Amino acid sequence: MAETTVNGSERVALITGVTGQDGSYLCELLLKKGYKVHGIVRRTSNVQRLRLEHLRTMPEVYGKSFFLHYGDLSDATTLRRIIHLARPDEIYHLAGQSHVGLSFEIPESTCEEIAMATLRLLEICRDQPHPIHFYHASTSEIFGFVKESPQTEETPFRPSSPYGCAKAFATDMGRVYRAGYNLFVCNGILYNHESPRRGENFVTRKISRQVARIKLGMADKLTLGNVHGRRDWGHAQDYVEAMWLMLQHPTPDDYIVATGKSHSVMDFVEAAFAVVGLPWEKHLEFDRSIERPIEPARLLGDAGKIERVIGWKPKRTFEMLATEMVEADLADLADLRS
Numbered sequence: 066m067a068e069t070t071v072n073g074s075e076r077v078a079l080i081t082g083v084t085g086q087d088g089s090y091l092c093e094l095l096l097k098k099g100y101k102v103h104g105i106v107r108r109t110s111n112v113q114r115l116r117l118e119h120l121r122t123m124p125e126v127y128g129k130s131f132f133l134h135y136g137d138l139s140d141a142t143t144l145r146r147i148i149h150l151a152r153p154d155e156i157y158h159l160a161g162q163s164h165v166g167l168s169f170e171i172p173e174s175t176c177e178e179i180a181m182a183t184l185r186l187l188e189i190c191r192d193q194p195h196p197i198h199f200y201h202a203s204t205s206e207i208f209g210f211v212k213e214s215p216q217t218e219e220t221p222f223r224p225s226s227p228y229g230c231a232k233a234f235a236t237d238m239g240r241v242y243r244a245g246y247n248l249f250v251c252n253g254i255l256y257n258h259e260s261p262r263r264g265e266n267f268v269t270r271k272i273s274r275q276v277a278r279i280k281l282g283m284a285d286k287l288t289l290g291n292v293h294g295r296r297d298w299g300h301a302q303d304y305v306e307a308m309w310l311m312l313q314h315p316t317p318d319d320y321i322v323a324t325g326k327s328h329s330v331m332d333f334v335e336a337a338f339a340v341v342g343l344p345w346e347k348h349l350e351f352d353r354s355i356e357r358p359i360e361p362a363r364l365l366g367d368a369g370k371i372e373r374v375i376g377w378k379p380k381r382t383f384e385m386l387a388t389e390m391v392e393a394d395l396a397d398l399a400d401l402r403s
């Protein structure tokens with residue numbers, strides 16, 4: 066394992082949202098780099114922790130270089146206590162309700178979890194006696210009703226969902242705390258990023274899982290909403306590396322993290338069915354109730370700045386992503402059946 070140290074002492078990171086897709090990949094990346102990693106988890110079911118189970122059950126890792134703490138983003142006292150205890154050099158704030166469609170149904174709790182929780186954490190960081198590098202998981206959804214494509218770090222925020230509004234608030238707060246209090250805050254403006262660890266409530270994983278089920282004879286139909294929406298889809302493992310790199314740069318800034326390639330949901334459907342060699346026409350059906358009241362316009366990122374300043378570039382392509390996801394679901398379902 067490569068040792069990462071500051072003045073000879075071990076680096077410590079704290080991750081909110083550690084049980085999620087990005088949190089679990091980031092946790093693995095930081096442990097490999099020799100960090101001590103603390104994660105905050107909600108007091109909920111074990112299911113959510115499956116992505117970390119391999120680390121939690123490793124006695125040489127869990128309790129030695131990897132620690133989990135119960136905490137809730139609405140509870141400032143607990144957050145403050147965990148930060149006091151862990152004394153992180155770096156905080157990666159990834160937690161919060163992340164489903165855009167759902168944010169139209171639960172706008173208040175979405176804003177509370179995303180906007181106010183980020184502000185709460187920034188306030189706690191401001192009070193700490195030691196400097197903390199703070200990563201905020203911003204998103205392309207802040208651009209929503211875009212007027213220009215591709216978007217850059219200079220593109221104005223015009224969110225088109227409650228989720229996007231909350232993220233725009235949190236991103237601006239990060240900028241204010243960086244300028245006003247000299248805090249080391251980076252907003253990673255990430256475009257859609259997927260993997261076999263993506264939740265099944267997001268469209269790519271819904272597709273890969275159902276295509277695998279269809280291939281194995283466990284289902285016959287894939288039901289989707291609007292398949293004409295276009296996104297800039299990358300791989301989550303590439304994107305967590307960008308998060309880490311941002312916090313290692315001498316000066317904090319905001320960066321777009323994207324592939325610069327646009328694909329429709331339909332492109333992903335076709336790519337996924339191609340992996341199993343089945344005709345999508347026989348299996349795809351539509352349900353208008355899944356459609357959202359508003360869809361963002363052309364979300365496409367220009368990641369020129371992060372490549373120029375930090376040297377980050379995506380390694381995996383859209384086709385590699387679709388293939389990996391479908392193959393992982395085929396293997397997982399086959400395991401479950403045996």
Ligand code: G4F
Nearest residue numbers: 163165204205206255256257266267268269289290291294
């Ligand atoms: O997979 P999605 O739910 O992702 P969305 O809304 O783009 O949001 C994701 O990416 C954002 C940008 O990085 C993040 F901020 C956010 O947290 C999240 O990670 O939907 C993608 C597209 C949409 O146009 C949606 O309307 O797929 C369309 N879609 C069509 N049928 C569907 C479905 N989406 C879902 N979730 N489920 C469907 O059945």
